[in-house]
Amino acid sequence: MAVLRPVTRAVPLSQLAYEQLRDALLRGELQRGRRLVAGELAERFGMSRTPVRDALQRMALSGVIEPEGSGFVPAWPTRRDVRELFELRVLLEGQAAAEAARQDADARGHLVAALDDILHRKEVTAAQRGDAFHVELGGLAGGSSLSQAVRLLNDRILPVRRDLSWPDAGRGHRDVRDAIEAGDSDRAAAAMRAHLLAGVHAYVAEVAP
Amino acid sequence: MTRVILADQAYRELRAAMVEHRLVPGAPLQELELAAALGVSRTPIREALARLHLEGFVVRDGETGALSVAQLTRAAVEDVFRLRITLEGHAARLAAERISLEELDRLDALVVADREALRRGDPERLGSINLDFHDTILRASRNRMMGDLLLRLRRQLAGFTAFAVGEMNDQSLFVAEHAEMARLLRDGEVESVGALAERHLEAARDVLLRDMQTTAEDRPPTDDEEWDDHQSRSRPAAHPRGSAGRRQRP
Numbered sequence: 001m002a003v004l005r006p007v008t009r010a011v012p013l014s015q016l017a018y019e020q021l022r023d024a025l026l027r028g029e030l031q032r033g034r035r036l037v038a039g040e041l042a043e044r045f046g047m048s049r050t051p052v053r054d055a056l057q058r059m060a061l062s063g064v065i066e067p068e069g070s071g072f073v074p075a076w077p078t079r080r081d082v083r084e085l086f087e088l089r090v091l092l093e094g095q096a097a098a099e100a101a102r103q104d105a106d107a108r109g110h111l112v113a114a115l116d117d118i119l120h121r122k123e124v125t126a127a128q129r130g131d132a133f134h135v136e137l138g139g140l141a142g143g144s145s146l147s148q149a150v151r152l153l154n155d156r157i158l159p160v161r162r163d164l165s166w167p168d169a170g171r172g173h174r175d176v177r178d179a180i181e182a183g184d185s186d187r188a189a190a191a192m193r194a195h196l197l198a199g200v201h202a203y204v205a206e207v208a209p
Numbered sequence: 210m211t212r213v214i215l216a217d218q219a220y221r222e223l224r225a226a227m228v229e230h231r232l233v234p235g236a237p238l239q240e241l242e243l244a245a246a247l248g249v250s251r252t253p254i255r256e257a258l259a260r261l262h263l264e265g266f267v268v269r270d271g272e273t274g275a276l277s278v279a280q281l282t283r284a285a286v287e288d289v290f291r292l293r294i295t296l297e298g299h300a301a302r303l304a305a306e307r308i309s310l311e312e313l314d315r316l317d318a319l320v321v322a323d324r325e326a327l328r329r330g331d332p333e334r335l336g337s338i339n340l341d342f343h344d345t346i347l348r349a350s351r352n353r354m355m356g357d358l359l360l361r362l363r364r365q366l367a368g369f370t371a372f373a374v375g376e377m378n379d380q381s382l383f384v385a386e387h388a389e390m391a392r393l394l395r396d397g398e399v400e401s402v403g404a405l406a407e408r409h410l411e412a413a414r415d416v417l418l419r420d421m422q423t424t425a426e427d428r429p430p431t432d433d434e435e436w437d438d439h440q441s442r443s444r445p446a447a448h449p450r451g452s453a454g455r456r457q458r459p
Binding site: 087091153 | 288291292299355357361362365369
């Protein structure tokens with residue numbers, strides 16, 4: 001079941017297509033080396049080709065898929081890529097967590113509610129939950145360049161997110177959430193960094209050398 | 210001497226026009242038209258546009274080469290620089306530990322080129338040396354994903370490649386900072402070079418923001434300013450603002 005957010009306003013089809021694509025990558029439904037073709041995907045998602053083509057172009061901008069022939073293929077990160085991506089995530093998501101915790105009580109309240117919604121969702125995989133959590137937190141400042149960078153990094157890691165669990169993965173999310181609620185920016189940044197550093201080994205192990 | 214003054218005045222007037230939205234984001238910029246409007250020849254206009262392009266106020270269409278006004282507000286500059294400072298500070302610290310002798314030699318050569326370009330008063334050359342300098346440090350950080358991320362952000366974000374041209378003093382400082390960064394990298398001074406890289410970008414940001422008042426978007430105009438705006442709109446934009454204008458000169 002795809003992770004769908006409650007509809008509060010009409011979502012353009014290309015946005016839906018984009019989210020379906022991300023989701024398919026997250027659930028490991030898009031095989032390594034297998035070309036992504038607009039027509040096939042459109043049938044699968046139950047929509048026309050145009051929004052699917054838009055979504056593919058957008059995904060290509062973040063580098064998570066690459067053009068090949070008449071379509072695209074998922075860009076599979078190497079172990080080195082994963083380590084480098086995590087190094088960048090530690091840097092930028094640590095900052096994003098600190099900024100989230102520095103917001104006023106109202107804004108923090110909204111973010112914590114959104115994070116709680118994600119952490120308590122039923123019928124989602126750990127991969128979907130993790131992705132949603134980090135993207136939500138990264139997106140706190142709306143169109144800021146930091147949130148765009150966090151989104152790009154989380155897009156790149158999609159092909160290797162699986163139902164990974166390492167000790168305290170869920171605990172890490174809760175620690176970050178609690179620190180944000182408390183308005184403690186140092187604690188939020190530290191919790192985020194610790195969480196990511198604990199996770200990198202599990203991710204690297206997922207990827208063939 | 211006169212030529213330099215004209216280009217400088219044309220630059221200030223065009224930049225003011227963009228910041229104040231008299232020239233709106235997306236508006237095409239044509240040398241002949243602008244030359245006529247400002248009452249100068251094309252040469253100072255061309256130089257002014259080149260400088261504005263370096264600073265991120267003007268964008269060039271990849272295919273047609275046509276110039277237009279960028280969407281660049283004060284808030285956008287602050288936002289983009291916050292991210293650049295984080296990334297480049299980090300890159301410098303990594304580079305201090307990983308940089309090769311060859312890369313160090315390259316940085317030294319770029320500093321020499323910097324001084325030459327400064328002596329000749331060539332902002333475009335300074336801009337391209339600057340890019341080369343920072344890209345070398347990025348490569349030396351050995352995090353290829355960071356280079357990839359920066360490339361994508363450069364495409365997406367207005368002002369991400371902005372190079373602060375500023376005045377002669379500013380450029381002297383920036384060149385001196387490049388020389389110091391090269392030295393600290395050679396000495397493997399991780400923390401010092403990181404801090405300097407951050408200060409270097411903060412100074413560049415401040416130069417860009419200098420004289421860049423908040424636009425009408427950022428705050429509501431006061432009664433005085435609405436009157437000023439009215440005055441400037443009814444007056445042909447041929448004369449740059451004198452000291453009687455709203456902005457202060459550096």
